[in-house]
Amino acid sequence: MNQKPYLSLNDVKRVAAAAEAEAIANKWNVSIAVVDDGGHLLWLQRLDGAAPISAQIAPAKARTAALGRRESKLYEEMINQGRVSFLSAPGLEGLLEGGVPVIVDGHVVGAVGVSGVKSSEDVQIAKAGIAALS
Template sequence: MKTRSALELVDIKAIAAAAEAEATANKWAVTIAIADDGGHLLWLQRLDGAPPISAKIAPAKAQTAALGRRESRVYEEIINGGRTSFLSAPAEGLLEGGVPIMKDGVCIGAVGVSGVKSTEDAQIARAGIAALGL
């Protein structure tokens, strides 16, 4: 039997605070979503001025990163590379901005961010994850 790590509320709050700080420091209005390893939403935070649709896109990016165990940008690159049939995959957040939370080579959750350029979304997600010191 294996023992595995799991996100706790204190971890989620630390990720959210660090992600919010990164977004605020850059004056980026975004939505931040944090999911567990099964892609289930644990946290959703829409900063002032974030587009309403970002509240749908951020959780989808987090879910895609958690279930795929890789950054959601990988799927965007596959599609942009010409494999358009991948659009029929059973996932919605196939855009950059979803980043898995990895501990000891195992995915324990993911952060999805939406509201600014996709590279900036990913920057915010990574800043949040960095707060865990993994």
């Protein structure tokens, strides 16, 4: 039987805390979501001052990154380059930059999605969270 790593609750808490610290250090009011490899929500937090809609967008970005096994930014780029058929991809709603897969030993074990500031800043926060696993 094959075995693969997975995100434990302690891992999720470390990722979330590091992402939150990055957001707070930059005074960015965001929502942060962590999902497992199937896109199931494990963690969601909306920092004070973050727009309510960000609490829906962050999990969608994370789910897209987990299920697609790639950053959600790639879908946004494909759509912007004219491949609008991806707008109808089943189960994918967060086709915006800001979802980053968590990769351990070559396996996507989940993803982090962030929403609330510029997309590149959302990614910065997500990657800071993921870095906590190293």
